[in-house]
Amino acid sequence: MADQVTGAPPRELPDHVTTPLLTLITARSMDEDYAHVAQKRAAAGDTRAQTTHPHWASLVAIATLGVLAAVVAVQTDRQAEVNELSRAALVEQINSRRDDLRGLQGEVATLASSNQALAANSTLVQERLDDIATRVRRAELNTGYAAVHGPGVRITVDNRPGVDVDSEIRDEDLAVLVDGLFEAGAEAVAINDQRINALGGIRNTNRAIHVNGRPVNPPYVVSAIGDNRTLQARLLQTTEGQEWFALVNGLDFDYSAEDVDDIRLPAAPERPLRDVIELNADPDGVPEGEGSAP
Template sequence: MADVPDPAVRPAPQLPARVTLPLLTLITQQSLDEDYLHVAERRAATSPGPARIRPHRTAAVVVAVFGVLVTTAAVQTSRNASVNDASRATLISQISARRDSVSQLQDDIVAQRERNTRLQETLARTTSAEQSAITRMRRLEVRTGFVPVRGEGVRITIDDPPGADGTEAVRDEDLALLVDGLWQAGAEAIAINGQRLTALSAIRNASIAIHVNSRPISPPYTVLAIGDTRTLQANLLDTTHGLAFFDVAQQLGFVYELHNEDTLSLPAAPERLLRLRAAKAGTAADQNNHVDEENTP
């Protein structure tokens, strides 16, 4: 027989979870639940209501914005095209101007090169003429006695005959014959007893002494003549004045000697003989006229 529950006996009431759960578990669950609840309430308060979907208006706005963007791009492109066209035209104009300037400069360079060529030719002619003039001047300085000279030549020593009286002694005209013969034989410079001879030199007797350049000299007379030692003596014997001098020397018994010298030194002429009183320096035109006159038959 089954047991029948006693109505008088009531089941014990069930305790809540906060009573039966451990304290640590209860604190953790309540904290998390309150946090979740707090977050859910904040979301509910801040979130708007369900958005309405308006597909037609959204498409219209998108198309309008796209149209604005396209229009803006077209306007900007048109402006940029105008600016680019203007810049291109300016660059073309500048290039043309620069080309004209470069062409002008190239023409100037060609003209300057031609001018430099002409000037170089003129300089070459002038330099050649200058060198010729310097050479001519040096030869004239040597021949006229303006400068001391040095070179090979002939030394001629002349003395009176032993026991000679006044009529047999060497005279000025005897020395003049010898000097003229040396000039004819090709001598380039002559001195007698250290006196350089020029076109203005005089050989004269003053009393019993011979004077050269107004300076008295005494025997023996040393005549120095610079010239080609290979031909100077031989040429002297072939000249009229040279033959005349040697004839007189043999007739009167002059004592003379001729020697070739490797080096002779002759001084310059006295300064008073180098001053020109009437003659003046000519020009190249005068020289050309003189040459033309000589060439005229």
């Protein structure tokens, strides 16, 4: 306060006030250590100079460190060049692989599009094949070239014992019964497991009856697949059915019929087609409207 009143210059503060606390503590600690060491040496009579010179081993170590630093610097420069070359090579490989990847992605897209087109076409072809297979199965059923089963009627007819030849069952008698069954609604008919179809037939050879060219013997079992609730009744209503029952009563055939829940009929034997002509063709095989003058 007196300095401020009189205008005298401010006094400088001592070092222990202006020095940072951490620096002051470190310096004092080191000074005290040096002083303690010096006192020990003086007590022991050590008169060696307090100043020391660098030891030759320190010089060697410093030189070695310098050499190692130079080697490290050279290796660092070389490694930098190698790293730069490696980086450039990696970038080139990445760009090349990126181009290859684009090409492969384009091929994948093309193949995927082609696969979709093939799948759609395959589905269409499969639908056509399924439709054709259905039509073939239907045609085989209608023509008798496929085995079938279902409810129906089984009729057994035989000659009475001791009848003469003129009173025996003949091929035309069985043909009347088969025609009546088809007209009554039968879907498939067989005689003694010989399936009746358009290419088959019932023929007499002397006293033997042949169905599809194969001999059959009495009793004759006529199996017909159809609605067994109405088939026998509808047979009586047909012209052929009435004719058949007239033969049964007139020639005294042994006749029996039963409704069956499941009848199995084999397929008709296949026969090769011969001399087939279209329905709208003339006898020469040329369809109508072709080869004629307008």
